[in-house]
Amino acid sequence: MKQYQTRVKLWKTFIVKRLPHIIQEHVSDVPSSTFEYSLRRPLLTVDENALAIVNAKAANDIDVIFSEPTSPYDVRHEFLKSMAQLGLIDRAAGDRILSGNNGSLQDEVDGEEPLHGEEVIIRLLEMDSYEFETAISQFVTDVATAGCVRQSAAVDVMVELLSVWSAQRETYKLRLLAQEIALSTEVMNIMLLYRDPYEILRPLITCLDTWSYEDESNFQDNYTDFGLILLLICSFYYHFQLDLGEIASLNENSFCMKYLTSSGVAHPIESLGQESSDLLGGWIMGLFDTNGISDDMIRSCSPMDYSLLVPTIVQQSVAACNKNFMDVDTLKGGLEYFLQPFLLSSVLGALHWLARELWTLREIDVPLQILQALIIPQFLSDEAHPVHKIVLRIGALSVYNVTQEILRKATQLPDTINFNGIIDTLTPHLQFSKEL
Numbered sequence: 001m002k003q004y005q006t007r008v009k010l011w012k013t014f015i016v017k018r019l020p021h022i023i024q025e026h027v028s029d030v031p032s033s034t035f036e037y038s039l040r041r042p043l044l045t046v047d048e049n050a051l052a053i054v055n056a057k058a059a060n061d062i063d064v065i066f067s068e069p070t071s072p073y074d075v076r077h078e079f080l081k082s083m084a085q086l087g088l089i090d091r092a093a094g095d096r097i098l099s100g101n102n103g104s105l106q107d108e109v110d111g112e113e114p115l116h117g118e119e120v121i122i123r124l125l126e127m128d129s130y131e132f133e134t135a136i137s138q139f140v141t142d143v144a145t146a147g148c149v150r151q152s153a154a155v156d157v158m159v160e161l162l163s164v165w166s167a168q169r170e171t172y173k174l175r176l177l178a179q180e181i182a183l184s185t186e187v188m189n190i191m192l193l194y195r196d197p198y199e200i201l202r203p204l205i206t207c208l209d210t211w212s213y214e215d216e217s218n219f220q221d222n223y224t225d226f227g228l229i230l231l232l233i234c235s236f237y238y239h240f241q242l243d244l245g246e247i248a249s250l251n252e253n254s255f256c257m258k259y260l261t262s263s264g265v266a267h268p269i270e271s272l273g274q275e276s277s278d279l280l281g282g283w284i285m286g287l288f289d290t291n292g293i294s295d296d297m298i299r300s301c302s303p304m305d306y307s308l309l310v311p312t313i314v315q316q317s318v319a320a321c322n323k324n325f326m327d328v329d330t331l332k333g334g335l336e337y338f339l340q341p342f343l344l345s346s347v348l349g350a351l352h353w354l355a356r357e358l359w360t361l362r363e364i365d366v367p368l369q370i371l372q373a374l375i376i377p378q379f380l381s382d383e384a385h386p387v388h389k390i391v392l393r394i395g396a397l398s399v400y401n402v403t404q405e406i407l408r409k410a411t412q413l414p415d416t417i418n419f420n421g422i423i424d425t426l427t428p429h430l431q432f433s434k435e436l
Helices: 001-027 032-044 048-065 075-084 094-099 106-110 117-126 129-145 146-170 172-180 185-194 197-211 219-239 255-262 274-288 297-300 301-320 328-341 344-357 365-375 386-408 419-433
Strands: none
Touching: 001 075, 001 146, 001 185, 032 075, 032 094, 048 255, 075 094, 075 146, 075 197, 094 386, 106 301, 117 129, 117 146, 129 146, 129 172, 146 172, 146 185, 146 197, 146 328, 172 185, 172 197, 172 219, 172 386, 185 219, 197 219, 197 255, 219 255, 219 344, 219 386, 255 301, 274 297, 274 301, 274 328, 301 328, 301 344, 301 365, 328 344, 328 365, 344 386, 365 386, 365 419, 386 419
């Protein structure tokens, strides 16, 4: 049911916000009186058979879109308001088209100030980091409720900022914008009403594929920035089930191509080059050694190399635990280091590996304990909570499916696992990868 509700809501947004722009682009020279004549009949009449079919699919949402002509206010009025805001019909046309059913659109049309995109971009570009954090969160939130004219301009602003900051390597502001967009499925859907997804993603992909990582003191910020930009790319990729072949900039040496095509795939040790083997050994030793991961270790490993290594790190760690080289508490404690804000995006690779391997592993207790620790962490900082939510949104469906299969097939379940807690945590995020 939620899947249909989402589609109905998105269709409403298309009709009210996007369709008037399409009409303006193609037939803006048509006289207003012609529009009124053309719109009157379809807006006043709805085929009852079509209404019954849609009603069966969308249940209670149908009265939001296909209201009776006597309804005081519905999607038709919102559509006409947008048409008037764009100057395509007279402001009093709604009264004439709907036979006096809604009164004049004058107050509604005048109620929303236009958004001057260039001024907004300049203002956001010039803000300091503290002011920007609050401003960009409110800006993205307002996109969902903006009217026809402001919403289109707001999407233009977001796409332009993603492109400019990707090119300029303004990665702190870029990561904050990426986080806000990735947290809102509605805003992502709205963006695709106005822009091609590949147009949105190309500058982000180029930014990551050409990422510069050197020995520097702010390596944690470098990892955090990289991770959130990557999560936004993954959010669009998995939510809209995009085709990598449509992104012309990708090639076999592209980091993003490697990551998106092999997320969750662990590589045999013998297939790794010397440098990758050394990095793998360094991460495993740091995660489970009492001294922890050193700053030098992190500085020596780029975020790209680290992200690609995560599934292999998890695989080798689980193998070591199964061979009694470490106990399960040490294993969980080490891998919970992934929940640090600057490494948190890598939990997605770990979840993808677990979702793949749990279908075939005979010994599932240890992987399930890792899964539980990553999905229901004992502690998350305030900074980590929104990032963890994004990770769960992207990874929930595959993990949920394999967990349900384990519950269905298992004759005896490990008492160390809170299956209800895992299912309850994942359930709110399941629609993210299948609602369109």
